Amino acid sequence: EAGVTQSPTHLIKTRGQQATLRCSPISGHTSVYWYQQALGLGLQFLLWYDEGEERNRGNFPPRFSGRQFPNYSSELNVNALELEDSALYLCASSLASGLGTQYFGPGTRLLVL
């Protein structure tokens, strides 16, 4: 069974640009979660999508947004990039809405110059 996949693996942008990160969940999983792992800040919850709807978001500004497609894949968009957005962005998916075990992808490493 294929795991969670993310693309691209690495992304380099400059300040003010927009970044788009993609995630494909495990087959049969309907919930997708996004987390940011920034140096010194640990793992922080960003967004949770289930059945195409945003169900919860963490303490991040509105320039962090995303969506979930009918096939349950998801996209994270970060607008007006700032240097401190440099981090590893991890996507996870689960079976049951919210309380199901979350399985993580390999991450996208975003570097903002």
Added chain:
Amino acid sequence: AQSVTQLDSQVPVFEEAPVELRCNYSSSVSVYLFWYVQYPNQGLQLLLKYLSGSTLVKGINGFEAEFNKSQTSFHLRKPSVHISDTAEYFCAVSQANAGGTSYGKLTFGQGTILTVHP
């Protein structure tokens, strides 16, 4: 708000020695508890989870953890570590509110770097 505290940021240990990585959480409602491992430049891999039932849970690679509700702890143990266990370990909590609605998110501890020396 829930929080997770991993009491040791770094744990050095010699190969074949036992190890315990400590985790405490704060929550007044039902929680599910997880341990994940992260190898350098990789994502998170699930080691084990506590959802309900027996308080002693066994995971992959010989790891186990014990849920202690009275002490709000979920410590990870392995009786004999290998060089390949060198990695960062994260304890995480998933919580529902009093009405049973899930918040969806995992709250992670700060991580414990386990270094196994030959």
